Amino acid sequence: xxxAPLRRxxxxxxxxxxxxxxxxxxxxxLPVAPACNLHCIYCTRSIGPENPETMAAGGPGKASCLxxxxxxxxxxxxxxxxxxxxxxxxxxxxGDPLANPETFITLAAIRRRFPEARLCLxxxxxxxxxxxxxxxxxxxxxxxxxxxxxxxxxxxxxxxxILDGKEKxxxxxxxGILLDRQLWGLKEAVYAGMFVKINxxxxxxxxxxxxxxxxxxxxxxxxxxxxxxxxxxxxxxxxMAPPSAKKMAALHETCAPLLPTxxxxxxxxxxxxxIPGKENISCRKTA
Numbered sequence: 090x091x092x093a094p095l096r097r098x099x100x101x102x103x104x105x106x107x108x109x110x111x112x113x114x115x116x117x118x119l120p121v122a123p124a125c126n127l128h129c130i131y132c133t134r135s136i137g138p139e140n141p142e143t144m145a146a147g148g149p150g151k152a153s154c155l156x157x158x159x160x161x162x163x164x165x166x167x168x169x170x171x172x173x174x175x176x177x178x179x180x181x182x183x184g185d186p187l188a189n190p191e192t193f194i195t196l197a198a199i200r201r202r203f204p205e206a207r208l209c210l211x212x213x214x215x216x217x218x219x220x221x222x223x224x225x226x227x228x229x230x231x232x233x234x235x236x237x238x239x240x241x242x243x244x245x246x247x248x249x250x251i252l253d254g255k256e257k258x259x260x261x262x263x264x265g266i267l268l269d270r271q272l273w274g275l276k277e278a279v280y281a282g283m284f285v286k287i288n289x290x291x292x293x294x295x296x297x298x299x300x301x302x303x304x305x306x307x308x309x310x311x312x313x314x315x316x317x318x319x320x321x322x323x324x325x326x327x328x329m330a331p332p333s334a335k336k337m338a339a340l341h342e343t344c345a346p347l348l349p350t351x352x353x354x355x356x357x358x359x360x361x362x363x364i365p366g367k368e369n370i371s372c373r374k375t376a
Contacts, residue, residue: 098284098313103177103209103231105286105316105354113364115172116209118181119161120152120359121191125184126215127251127267129237130325131290134183148321149182149211152359158195165199168362169206177231179209182359187216188252196227211235211288215251215267217274225281232278233316234271235288238296239306241265246295272310279311286351288316291332291340300340301347308348315344316351 103114123136134150156164165178178199186192192210199206210224211233224232238244244264251263258266278285287307291297304315317340319331332340341350355361 098279098311100284100313100349103207103284105177105209105233105351105357114175114177115168115363116177116179116357116361117165117168117172117363118149118179118357118359118361119156119164119195120154120183121156121158121161121195122180122182122186122189122359123155123184124188125213126188126253127185127213127248127263129213129248129290131247131292131320131323133324136183148323148356149359150184152183154360155183158191158198161195162198162202165206166202169203172363174203174205175207177207177209179211179231181211181233181357185213185215186210187212187220193220193223193227196224196229200227207231209233213248213267214271214274215253216270217278218270221274221277221281224278225283230283231286232283233286233288234275235290236268236271236275236303236307237290237292238264238299239268239272239303240299241268243296243299244268247290247292272306275307275312276310284313285311286314286316287312287348288318288354290318290320291337292320292326293329293332293336297332297336297340301343304344304347304350312348314351315348316354317341317344318354318356321356 132150136152180186180192196208208229209231210229214234237247241261241264245261250257250259251267275285289303300317319337320326322329344350
């Protein structure tokens with residue numbers, strides 16, 4: 090029913106794509122990007138003081154504070170001094186990194202200070218076509234794109250509107266624009282030599298039966314790995330139950346022949362720091 094390309098890119102030794110690196114390589118998420126350019130039904134961004142509920146909630150939409158590019162550079166220097174130059178420095182939110190100029194200021198500052206830094210970024214892909222060249226000039230090696238469907242009808246149920254510049258575009262029209270840019274960005278990023286991971290939030294009753302189609306489509310465009318993530322009920326999905334462990338295991342088994350799948354994702358916050366599962370919070374130790 091599905092097909093996949095014969096060649097797959099080699100998995101980098103990165104804690105979010107390589108299971109062998111997951112408990113060995115540290116990563117730092119710098120919360121410098123508060124703005125977002127679309128709406129996901131499962132996301133409510135939270136930026137504020139630490140409390141048990143906020144600390145426990147996963148996802149890149151959560152951060153205890155925002156860092157300025159200057160503070161992010163200091164945090165990066167301290168982090169590399171502690172964890173070494175094999176560690177990964179990333180930006181994943183709490184909004185979409187490509188919708189925030191602070192992302193590019195921060196990445197450029199890190200690249201100047203640490204020319205060999207391993208840089209990573211997670212995006213919804215809407216603004217990827219206009220920013221891919223900049224990311225390549227900054228030496229970004231690892232890119233994650235969140236693609237929740239490859240059918241605009243399904244995408245529109247999960248991401249009901251986008252902001253294209255200052256214009257809010259709703260429904261399947263907006264979803265079609267989003268999907269076109271995501272797939273173009275994936276293909277071009279792979280062609281340029283980036284390793285691209287695809288994140289997919291599994292939303293029961295909406296896209297859970299659609300995941301193999303996503304796997305096949307992104308595999309054909311050169312994605313390196315698929316990361317199916319169970320819904321964390323939140324926002325408009327707060328009343329919903331997440332997919333069962335059995336359902337998630339079945340999705341991994343179905344998709345793995347099409348595209349390798351990552352099974353250890355912790356759905357990290359935008360301020361995660363350290364070895365996955367042993368996090369500190371980025372804002373805590375920043376002067």
